[in-house]
Amino acid sequence: MKLLKLIFRNTLRHWLRTSLTVLGLAIAVVAFVVIRTTIDAWYAQAEAASPDRLVTRHAVSLTFFLPVAYAERIGGVEGVNTVSHATWFGGQYIEPKNFFANFAIDHTTYLDLYPELLMAPEARDAFMQERQAAIVGQKLADRFGWQLDDRIVLTGTIFPGDWELVIRGIYTGAKENTDENTLFFRWDYVDERMRQETPGRAGYVGTFIERIDDPTQSAAVSERIDALFQNSIAETKTETEEAFSLSFVAMASSIVLGLKIISIMVIGIIMLVLGNTMAMTARERVSEYAVMKTLGFRPFHIVGLIFGESLFIAAIGGGLGILLAFPLGGLVSIALSTFFPVYSIAVLTLAFAALSSFAVGLLAAVFPALKAVRTPIVDGLRIVD
Amino acid sequence: MNLLAAYSFRNVLARRLTSTLTIIGVALVVFVFCAVLMLSNGLRQTLVDTGYEENAIIIRKASQTEIQSILLRDMANVARNDVAVETGPDGDPFATGELLVLINQPKRGSGEPSNVPIRGVGKYSTTIRPNIRLVEGRMWSPGTSEIIAGRKVAENFQNGGVGGTVRFASRDWTVVGVFEAGGSGFESELWGDYDQLAQAFQRPIYSSLTVRVPSQEAFNAMRERLENDPRVTVDVKREKDYYAEQSNFTRTYINVLGIIISIIFSAGATVGAMITMYASVSGRTTEIGTLRALGFSRFTVLSTFLVESVFMALFGGALGILAATFLSRFEVSTTNWDTFAELAFSFQTSWKIVIGALIFAVGMGIVGGFLPAIQASRIRIIEALRAK
Amino acid sequence: MAEAIVQLKSVFKSYYRGRLEIPVLSNINLSINEGQFVALMGPSGSGKTTLLNLIAGIDRPSDGEVRVAGDDIARLSESEMARWRSENIGFIFQFYNLMPVLNAFENVELPLLLMKLNRAERRRQVETALGIVGLADRMDHYPNQLSGGQEQRVAIARAVVTDPNLLLADEPTGDLDKQSAEDIMELLSRLNKEFGKTIVMVTHDPRAAEAAEYVQHLDKGELVQA
Ligand SMILES: Nc1ncnc2c1ncn2[C@@H]1O[C@H](COP(=O)(O)OP(=O)(O)OP(=O)(O)O)[C@@H](O)[C@H]1O
Numbered sequence: 001m002k003l004l005k006l007i008f009r010n011t012l013r014h015w016l017r018t019s020l021t022v023l024g025l026a027i028a029v030v031a032f033v034v035i036r037t038t039i040d041a042w043y044a045q046a047e048a049a050s051p052d053r054l055v056t057r058h059a060v061s062l063t064f065f066l067p068v069a070y071a072e073r074i075g076g077v078e079g080v081n082t083v084s085h086a087t088w089f090g091g092q093y094i095e096p097k098n099f100f101a102n103f104a105i106d107h108t109t110y111l112d113l114y115p116e117l118l119m120a121p122e123a124r125d126a127f128m129q130e131r132q133a134a135i136v137g138q139k140l141a142d143r144f145g146w147q148l149d150d151r152i153v154l155t156g157t158i159f160p161g162d163w164e165l166v167i168r169g170i171y172t173g174a175k176e177n178t179d180e181n182t183l184f185f186r187w188d189y190v191d192e193r194m195r196q197e198t199p200g201r202a203g204y205v206g207t208f209i210e211r212i213d214d215p216t217q218s219a220a221v222s223e224r225i226d227a228l229f230q231n232s233i234a235e236t237k238t239e240t241e242e243a244f245s246l247s248f249v250a251m252a253s254s255i256v257l258g259l260k261i262i263s264i265m266v267i268g269i270i271m272l273v274l275g276n277t278m279a280m281t282a283r284e285r286v287s288e289y290a291v292m293k294t295l296g297f298r299p300f301h302i303v304g305l306i307f308g309e310s311l312f313i314a315a316i317g318g319g320l321g322i323l324l325a326f327p328l329g330g331l332v333s334i335a336l337s338t339f340f341p342v343y344s345i346a347v348l349t350l351a352f353a354a355l356s357s358f359a360v361g362l363l364a365a366v367f368p369a370l371k372a373v374r375t376p377i378v379d380g381l382r383i384v385d
Numbered sequence: 386m387n388l389l390a391a392y393s394f395r396n397v398l399a400r401r402l403t404s405t406l407t408i409i410g411v412a413l414v415v416f417v418f419c420a421v422l423m424l425s426n427g428l429r430q431t432l433v434d435t436g437y438e439e440n441a442i443i444i445r446k447a448s449q450t451e452i453q454s455i456l457l458r459d460m461a462n463v464a465r466n467d468v469a470v471e472t473g474p475d476g477d478p479f480a481t482g483e484l485l486v487l488i489n490q491p492k493r494g495s496g497e498p499s500n501v502p503i504r505g506v507g508k509y510s511t512t513i514r515p516n517i518r519l520v521e522g523r524m525w526s527p528g529t530s531e532i533i534a535g536r537k538v539a540e541n542f543q544n545g546g547v548g549g550t551v552r553f554a555s556r557d558w559t560v561v562g563v564f565e566a567g568g569s570g571f572e573s574e575l576w577g578d579y580d581q582l583a584q585a586f587q588r589p590i591y592s593s594l595t596v597r598v599p600s601q602e603a604f605n606a607m608r609e610r611l612e613n614d615p616r617v618t619v620d621v622k623r624e625k626d627y628y629a630e631q632s633n634f635t636r637t638y639i640n641v642l643g644i645i646i647s648i649i650f651s652a653g654a655t656v657g658a659m660i661t662m663y664a665s666v667s668g669r670t671t672e673i674g675t676l677r678a679l680g681f682s683r684f685t686v687l688s689t690f691l692v693e694s695v696f697m698a699l700f701g702g703a704l705g706i707l708a709a710t711f712l713s714r715f716e717v718s719t720t721n722w723d724t725f726a727e728l729a730f731s732f733q734t735s736w737k738i739v740i741g742a743l744i745f746a747v748g749m750g751i752v753g754g755f756l757p758a759i760q761a762s763r764i765r766i767i768e769a770l771r772a773k
Numbered sequence: 774m775a776e777a778i779v780q781l782k783s784v785f786k787s788y789y790r791g792r793l794e795i796p797v798l799s800n801i802n803l804s805i806n807e808g809q810f811v812a813l814m815g816p817s818g819s820g821k822t823t824l825l826n827l828i829a830g831i832d833r834p835s836d837g838e839v840r841v842a843g844d845d846i847a848r849l850s851e852s853e854m855a856r857w858r859s860e861n862i863g864f865i866f867q868f869y870n871l872m873p874v875l876n877a878f879e880n881v882e883l884p885l886l887l888m889k890l891n892r893a894e895r896r897r898q899v900e901t902a903l904g905i906v907g908l909a910d911r912m913d914h915y916p917n918q919l920s921g922g923q924e925q926r927v928a929i930a931r932a933v934v935t936d937p938n939l940l941l942a943d944e945p946t947g948d949l950d951k952q953s954a955e956d957i958m959e960l961l962s963r964l965n966k967e968f969g970k971t972i973v974m975v976t977h978d979p980r981a982a983e984a985a986e987y988v989q990h991l992d993k994g995e996l997v998q999a
């Protein structure tokens with residue numbers, strides 16, 4: 001329709017203002033996407049969880065360890081297919097700020113339980129054969145420039161001393177949300193040294209991981225496992241991998257909530273910027289709208305013009321923001337890689353950003369449109385700009 | 386200049402809606418900026434307040450936190466008997482070996498479990514930290530499964546109050562008292578008798594040894610001795626320094642994220658201010674021409690518009706700061722990732738934050754107003770007067 | 774005798790500032806016949822624009838009856854009035870009021886968008902209108918690329934493009950130099966004589982008023998005999 005052209009020309013009328021508005025919107029949309037993605041990153045671990053995996057930990061808290069001998073008994077539980085174990089090692093690479101997750105795992109079973117960790121068959125073999133072998137995620141290797149066969153030293157915080165490792169494998173994730181920022185090495189390496197240095201600490205692991213035959217039976221299997229150790233010195237708590245991961249998110253619920261509030265405030269900023277522009281625009285055009293009404297245009301025409309302009313700007317700003325979110329999100333992901341192993345922009349976030357821009361576009365036009373409709377023609381004509 | 390300031394100010398008032406929107410934009414940004422820094426500051430301050438100037442803490446080398454530290458009793462004894470350690474009220478070394486472990490307990494409200502630290506303490510634990518004060522109930526009776534709770538634990542966890550029972554290590558423990566510790570991190574802990582807890586957890590070790598060493602020289606000498614003593618592998622720190630470090634990771638997270646968000650936000654608000662200022666300039670072309678015709682210099686015109694923009698930004702900044710100060714009434718209870726334990730703390734303002742926020746706001750005003758002000762100063766008198 | 778196209782019967786109009794009543798027009802009785810060219814004169818503030826607005830149906834009388842082309846416009850609803858205006862009235866403003874973002878052609882085309890016409894029909898009518906005002910060669914010029922006189926001629930083309938019977942002009946030459954003003958008056962006369970348009974024109978310029986068939990004087994809100 002012809003009026004579309006008028007809308008388009010109107011937006012270009014104050015091209016500087018329109019560009020600034022578009023820029024402001026784009027920036028706010030980027031902020032929105034970045035914050036939402038940061039929130040998602042908290043949940044990434046839980047999302048990557050597989051429904052057929054359970055995690056068993058000490059009932060008191062994760063800082064207590066379980067006897068490795070439990071593995072055999074858990075393996076006998078009806079519904080459990082495979083048992084493995086992983087222990088948060090808490091090793092530091094050179095200095096504390098190089099933080100990343102590192103686990104001492106049962107090399108014989110762990111990789112079977114995590115088929116999403118993809119690596120060359122040779123890496124797997126080397127891992128099986130060599131006690132000091134380590135496997136690292138691709139992103140982690142990139143972060144420190146590690147190559148295959150590099151030797152690195154982790155300083156233990158929970159297990160004292162320096163621990164020399166050889167990188168024998170670099171894994172990539174099968175899925176977008178697979179964590180590629182973790183180092184795995186063999187638990188028997190840790191245990192051997194514990195046996196020599198502090199025998200009292202030998203033979204303990206942080207968590208058991210079970211693969212179950214039927215994911216719908218996870219609750220029943222969990223109960224059966226925990227029942228085994230009821231009233232023993234080390235009682236257990238078993239839950240699905242997802243619930244286990246979500247318990248970490250719950251611990252940070254205040255921060256996640258804060259981020260959610262901020263992400264809503266961003267939409268407020270978009271609203272202010274566009275609202276401001278639309279208010280100015282409408283004020284400047286009072287007489288033009290009056291002329292149009294004199295020519296016989298009806299209020300809905302005028303309303304259409306104002307909404308059209310507002311939505312047009314919102315669409316361009318929102319679109320630009322969504323486009324910019326990818327490179328900028330990448331930068332943020334690098335800045336935050338210590339904290340979030342997985343940082344990727346979800347389609348839902350983009351959809352929500354688009355929807356918010358649209359809603360803001362509508363909302364910003366309401367007040368100016370009302371004002372334009374309500375201003376009597378005679379008053380509008382009286383205002384000569 | 387006074388007249389020009391009034392002129393700028395009245396112009397802000399004249400374009401009321403637009404100015405208000407701009408001011409709110411700046412206020413929002415400054416609010417978020419302050420809130421994040423106040424959160425980070427509150428976290429740090431709570432932990433800094435936890436440590437005592439006169440005390441030193443000894444943990445296993447490289448373990449960084451008490452939770453991860455294991456001090457065998459003979460190691461602890463070497464440190465306890467160091468000459469630098471003051472003599473306590475009973476004539477023995479003024480030192481206390483403590484066990485700190487985390488127990489997973491449901492929070493009030495959400496019912497989600499979180500980690501509460503429980504500290505097994507000895508006879509000097511409260512004397513060596515003089516601001517620990519029982520505010521409700523009583524102390525535990527020796528040899529029983531009784532514990533006392535920090536005020537924040539009592540408030541934030543189910544069963545944390547007097548009379549509550551907490552189950553862990555195959556026993557039911559009854560909370561018999563609630564204590565305060567001057568708002569410090571200890572208020573986020575449960576305390577019980579060392580002997581009872583070490584037995585229940587089957588951990589006959591210490592997590593840390595806290596000793597009274599008031600003089601700095603004595604402390605330095607002690608650290609020197611212990612860190613070179615082949616019988617022990619320990620880190621020796623001032624208690625204050627130790628606690629201050631217990632939030633590095635979490636604070637870095639909050640700060641990095643907060644600053645990224647603030648910068649992106651401020652770009653948005655600056656653009657908003659720029660839009661308003663450009664409109665202000667184009668709406669006053671004739672006015673500017675008149676001012677110039679009256680003999681005001683380009684520079685004066687430029688500064689008038691900058692002042693106008695800075696006015697708005699300062700006003701918005703002040704609003705944002707004011708709104709943020711209300712946050713200090715709120716307490717946040719969340720996991721401190723450095724220790725993996727739940728810690729309660731409040732938003733805390735500081736002059737540094739307030740001044741930083743004002744500078745930030747003025748910065749937005751200057752950046753947002755500069756280009757429009759340049760444009761205003763470039764307007765030619767004749768053309769401006771001819772414009773309708 | 775020709776039929777009366779505009780008929781005002783004891784029309785009153787007041788504005789209210791708060792509770793204060795400001796009478797602007799009182800007891801106006803006026804009848805304008807089809808094909809007449811009437812000039813409306815009077816001192817500033819006497820109510821000329823107000824009267825014109827009432828005839829144009831962009832304002833409503835406080836009391837009395839305004840009949841234009843047989844319709845009692847006070848009875849029409851807002852939307853009926855808008856449609857009525859687009860069909861019956863062409864309005865010409867002192868400050869032209871062209872859309873700065875549209876070129877001459879598009880400005881003239883604007884009122885046609887309200888009618889059910891296809892592109893070709895619209896183009897033909899716009900070209901005719903611009904031809905009448907002598908600006909066929911300026912169709913793709915934007916208002917800021919036209920002189921004041923040309924702008925006003927585009928505005929006139931816009932007013933006649935829908936072929937209304939009644940043209941209303943509020944000081945159409947008020948902002949123009951002498952030569953342009955004469956051109957505009959000539960154009961209006963031609964529209965009146967050749968095309969039979971009824972014209973009501975407010976003006977301060979006695980020479981412009983000469984082009985009109987007769988002059989109505991307005992003073993302090995009342996019609997007076999000159
Ligand atoms: N919306 C309004 N509110 C209050 N008073 C008004 C309003 N509109 C017009 N008036 C008053 O009505 C009177 C007539 O105004 P009008 O515009 O009709 O005068 P005019 O004859 O066209 O004058 P001019 O020759 O200066 O254009 C004036 O005194 C004016 O102040």
Ligand SMILES: [Mg+2]
Binds near residue numbers: 823
């Ligand atoms: Mg008038």
